Amino acid sequence: MQPFTAHTATMAPLRRSNVDTDQIIPVRFLTRPTVEGYGENLFNDWRDDPDFVLNRPEHAGATVLVAGTDFGTGSSRESAVWSLTGWGFRAVVAPRFGDIFYGNALKNGLLPVRLDLGAVEVLWDLAERDPATRVTVDLQDRTVSAGGRSWTFPIGEDDRRRLLLGLDDVDLTLRHLAAIERFEATRREGLPTTTRGDLGGLLAR
Amino acid sequence: MAGTTLAEKLWRSHVVPTGEAGEEDLLYIDLHLLHELNTPVAFDRLDRAGRRVRRPELTLGTEDHNTPTRDIRRQIEDPAARHQVQLMRQNCERHGIPHYRLGEMGQGIVHVIAPELGLTHPGMTVVCCDSHTTTLGAFGCLAFGIGTTQVEHVLATQTLPLRRPGDMRVTVDGVLPAGSTAKDLVLALISQIGTAAGQGRIVEYRGEAISALSMESRMTVCNMTVEAGSRAGIIAPDETTFAYLRGRPHAPSAERWPAEEAYWRTLRTDPDAVFEREVHLDASTVRPHVTWGTNPAQAVPLDGVVPDPATQQDSVLRQAAERALDYMGLAPGTAMREVPVDAVFIGSCTNSRIEDLRQAADVLRGRRVADGVEVILVPGSEAVREQARAEGLDEVFAAAGIELRHAGCSMCAAVNEDRLGAGRRAASTTNRNYEGRQGKGARTHLVSPAVAAATAVAGHLCAPEDLEA
Ligand code: SF4
Numbered sequence: 107m108q109p110f111t112a113h114t115a116t117m118a119p120l121r122r123s124n125v126d127t128d129q130i131i132p133v134r135f136l137t138r139p140t141v142e143g144y145g146e147n148l149f150n151d152w153r154d155d156p157d158f159v160l161n162r163p164e165h166a167g168a169t170v171l172v173a174g175t176d177f178g179t180g181s182s183r184e185s186a187v188w189s190l191t192g193w194g195f196r197a198v199v200a201p202r203f204g205d206i207f208y209g210n211a212l213k214n215g216l217l218p219v220r221l222d223l224g225a226v227e228v229l230w231d232l233a234e235r236d237p238a239t240r241v242t243v244d245l246q247d248r249t250v251s252a253g254g255r256s257w258t259f260p261i262g263e264d265d266r267r268r269l270l271l272g273l274d275d276v277d278l279t280l281r282h283l284a285a286i287e288r289f290e291a292t293r294r295e296g297l298p299t300t301t302r303g304d305l306g307g308l309l310a311r
Numbered sequence: 312m313a314g315t316t317l318a319e320k321l322w323r324s325h326v327v328p329t330g331e332a333g334e335e336d337l338l339y340i341d342l343h344l345l346h347e348l349n350t351p352v353a354f355d356r357l358d359r360a361g362r363r364v365r366r367p368e369l370t371l372g373t374e375d376h377n378t379p380t381r382d383i384r385r386q387i388e389d390p391a392a393r394h395q396v397q398l399m400r401q402n403c404e405r406h407g408i409p410h411y412r413l414g415e416m417g418q419g420i421v422h423v424i425a426p427e428l429g430l431t432h433p434g435m436t437v438v439c440c441d442s443h444t445t446t447l448g449a450f451g452c453l454a455f456g457i458g459t460t461q462v463e464h465v466l467a468t469q470t471l472p473l474r475r476p477g478d479m480r481v482t483v484d485g486v487l488p489a490g491s492t493a494k495d496l497v498l499a500l501i502s503q504i505g506t507a508a509g510q511g512r513i514v515e516y517r518g519e520a521i522s523a524l525s526m527e528s529r530m531t532v533c534n535m536t537v538e539a540g541s542r543a544g545i546i547a548p549d550e551t552t553f554a555y556l557r558g559r560p561h562a563p564s565a566e567r568w569p570a571e572e573a574y575w576r577t578l579r580t581d582p583d584a585v586f587e588r589e590v591h592l593d594a595s596t597v598r599p600h601v602t603w604g605t606n607p608a609q610a611v612p613l614d615g616v617v618p619d620p621a622t623q624q625d626s627v628l629r630q631a632a633e634r635a636l637d638y639m640g641l642a643p644g645t646a647m648r649e650v651p652v653d654a655v656f657i658g659s660c661t662n663s664r665i666e667d668l669r670q671a672a673d674v675l676r677g678r679r680v681a682d683g684v685e686v687i688l689v690p691g692s693e694a695v696r697e698q699a700r701a702e703g704l705d706e707v708f709a710a711a712g713i714e715l716r717h718a719g720c721s722m723c724a725a726v727n728e729d730r731l732g733a734g735r736r737a738a739s740t741t742n743r744n745y746e747g748r749q750g751k752g753a754r755t756h757l758v759s760p761a762v763a764a765a766t767a768v769a770g771h772l773c774a775p776e777d778l779e780a
Contacts, residue, residue, distance in 0.1 A: 123627050123630070123631060124506070124606060124631055126606075126745050128743070128745045128746070128747060128748055129745070129746065129747075132747055132751070133724045133725065133726050133748075134725070134726060136348055136349070136726065137348075137377075137389075137391035137392060137394070137395050138351075138352075138391075139351040139352065139355060139394065139395070139398055140351075140352060140355050141352055141355075141356075151746075151747055151751055174627070175627060176506065176507060179506060179507075179540065180442070180743065180745060181441075181442055181724075181743075182349070182440065182441060182442040182456040182457065182458055183349060183458075184349070184352070184458035184459035184460060185349075185352075185459075187458075188352075202507065202510070204510075204540070205510055205511055205540065205542055206442060206456055206457070206458055209458060209461070210458035210459075210460065210461075213458065213460040213461070214460065223627075262334050262335075262474065263333075263334060264333050264334045264335050264472075264474075275460070275464055275472065276360070276362070276463065276464055276467045276468060278472070279337065279464065279467075279468045279470055279472060280467070280468060282327065282329040282331075282337060282470075283468075285327050285328060285329045285330070285337075286327055286337075286339070286468065286469065286470055288328075289327040289328070289339055290339075290469075293339075293341075294571075294574070295567065296432070296563040296564075296567040296568075296570060296571040296574075297341055297432065297435065298342070298429070298430050298432060298561040298562075298563075299368040299369060299561075300342070300367075300368055300369065300370060300371040300408075300409045300430065300561075301368050301409060302409050302417075303560040303561060304560055305416050305417055305428075305560055306560075308416060308417065308427060308428065308559070308560060308694045309694055309697060309698050309701065
């Protein structure tokens with residue numbers, strides 16, 4: 107995973123709340139077998155509109171997305187994150203995120219930044235008034251700064267450390283393999299396995 | 312010290328002691344479910360890292376999202392969908408994961424087949440690459456949706472590092488009136504608490520009305536828990552749970568059963584446990600519900616009208632409502648019953664089990680679908696389809712002008728070929744009425760199977776009692 111320490115860039119102001127993952131990437135584009143290429147379909151169904159923020163030349167090259175509340179709600183599709191990273195975004199700022207999206211973003215080096223609506227509105231205004239305004243998202247001291255203002259954002263310590271170092275979760279967990287095996291030895295016998303059994307009892311009663 | 316919630320008990324009993332203190336626990340996963348849509352990337356990464364699946368016998372695959380519902384023997388037309396199904400089969404085969412293929416007994420929507428096979432026992436941890444995994448909490452297990460990176464993690468380690476969510480409780484007292492269903496109950500609940508009430512929390516449902524629900528209805532409630540933003544929904548197991556599980560293919564053997572049941576009976580929230588948030592709902596006030604907007608909280612009773620956004624105090628909610636009405640092509644004040652539909656979809660992991668099909672059939676018996684209304688009826692699994700045929704429901708549907716199709720997600724997410732055209736309006740028994748969810752530009756009204764069936768007959772939104780005898 108690409109580490110994230112600090113990132114300075116221009117912003118794409120997305121003045122919308124409740125941007126669910128179906129809007130971020132419509133379900134019909136979920137068929138790619140690898141992570142590559144999802145960026146092409148980011149916000150696909152909104153991109154017909156020439157006024158849509160990602161179509162506007164003045165916001166080309168923006169890599170920090172600033173959105174309204176409840177960003178990334180709905181379906182668990184991680185491709186919502188891959189479409190954002192594929193497009194080039196490194197951070198998304200919003201007052202509140204869908205839970206699964208938030209976790210997925212962290213696992214793919216996309217920093218989800220929770221700032222209150224007031225701060226988001228300041229960022230929207232800055233980006234709209236002068237699209238060349240640069241914002242700095244600094245994970246080391248958990249701050250967002252732009253236009254002479256600065257805000258602190260919350261993030262879990264484990265998440266922050268993993269993101270700063272770009273650590274791979276599976277490797278981290280496999281250090282505990284012996285503990286996992288010890289735990290497995292204590293699992294109750296009656297727990298099911300998926301080994302195909304007799305499907306005779308399958309019909310509903 | 313306050314007592315412990317059921318969710319916390321289940322969580323604690325699955326924490327692998329690593330000797331490392333952190334904000335996250337390493338949680339052991341008892342059952343990992345997979346479908347073809349969200350998993351190819353996970354296998355691709357697993358393979359690239361040279362890792363193997365640690366416990367294939369705790370993992371199960373199915374194909375549901377991309378699959379056709381009509382002519383299932385022919386090749387899947389869309390090459391991308393065909394490729395995903397092929398990848399799913401190859402990945403499962405290569406890693407020794409049991410997998411159910413299109414059309415075979417056992418196949419169906421992932422959240423429908425797991426309980427049907429008896430794989431979801433009280434007290435387990437269950438994950439799946441799909442947000443509606445919350446469905447399975449109806450069995451008193453911790454069941455939640457995960458992302459693709461987490462799928463890779465579970466495949467490789469059978470564990471997940473997670474922070475324990477908070478606890479919320481929804482108490483539903485009273486008796487659900489005749490004509491109101493679990494779907495109406497959960498739509499009423501979400502319309503009251505909103506789409507974010509459960510964020511970061513596990514919701515435990517309890518109360519007289521919940522105890523009275525069948526397992527299938529409990530699944531409908533837990534299914535839609537994710538639409539209130541929650542990580543998981545959970546219902547403590549009881550006699551209804553045990554009766555459902557008994558005799559299913561993966562239920563405990565007769566020998567093991569007494570010990571398992573004795574353990575399951577201990578799975579309860581302590582009386583003095585404290586929840587971060589408590590919500591109360593009186594089931595006797597729940598009437599059939601329908602959504603008017605583009606998120607599941609935008610719902611009203613079927614005898615209500617499209618609300619006027621101008622009366623909404625909260626500016627974020629007001630703008631969302633304005634945008635929703637624009638997309639839905641509805642004017643404030645319109646009676647919901649007067650809204651005509653072009654299509655009806657009966658299916659999805661919310662409402663595609665045998666009881667849902669029976670509800671629909673009860674309304675459709677002796678009636679016909681209105682001219683010009685397209686009805687798509689898709690059972691949740693091949694087993695449900697077979698059961699419907701055994702009960703003669705297929706004939707009821709056929710007489711009404713409806714085909715009983717093969718199992719899958721179909722027009723719930725419209726990833727396969729079943730789609731609603733732009734501007735077309737449907738009453739759907741699904742869980743999400745988002746913009747474009749059932750096809751680009753398509754308009755969705757979420758309803759119960761009974762309301763869907765009545766709407767199919769009338770050609771506009773309505774309840775069974777509105778139909779002429
Ligand atoms: S039926 Fe719909 S909600 Fe359920 S798993 Fe399939 S696509 Fe998702």
